[in-house]
Amino acid sequence: MNTRGLRSQLKDSVPVTGLCPQAGPYGVQDSLRRGFSSVKNELLPSHPLELSEKNFQLNQDKMNFNTLRNIQGLHAPLKLQMEYRAARQIQRLPFLPSSNLALDTLRGSDDTIGFEDILNDPIQSEMMGDPHIMTEYKLGIL
Numbered sequence: 001m002n003t004r005g006l007r008s009q010l011k012d013s014v015p016v017t018g019l020c021p022q023a024g025p026y027g028v029q030d031s032l033r034r035g036f037s038s039v040k041n042e043l044l045p046s047h048p049l050e051l052s053e054k055n056f057q058l059n060q061d062k063m064n065f066n067t068l069r070n071i072q073g074l075h076a077p078l079k080l081q082m083e084y085r086a087a088r089q090i091q092r093l094p095f096l097p098s099s100n101l102a103l104d105t106l107r108g109s110d111d112t113i114g115f116e117d118i119l120n121d122p123i124q125s126e127m128m129g130d131p132h133i134m135t136e137y138k139l140g141i142l
Helices: 003-011 048-054 056-072 075-089 101-107 115-119 131-139
Strands: none
Touching: 048 056, 056 075, 075 101
8 A cells, every 4th residue: 555645645635624714613514603504695796797786885985985085184084984883883682683773874874775674684584593602602702
């Protein structure tokens, strides 16, 4: 039996855990904490405008910050970005859905009903679990 060839194959092999970024400690995705995997999310964009639509809010914020900087100076977009960051950090407990009403109010989208308001209902999500375990996982205790 030729063991030199076997050693070189083992040395050059790629670890299985490096292939899947959401893999747990045993190389398998943790479905209880992260939900079911979806092949649809891992596909490449099928149309050039798909990436533009995905990043619409980010592009809109950049354009608004640039306009605000040209009109009022550097302090205005910095203050608004600081308020956005503070509003994003406000969350409920990990097992309760958060509406991010403060962030919607800052952006001015609290009085509009969009596609994501109706079809992206967190109450209908498949993410369920024991509240104590989910809180300990979020805090890094578990």
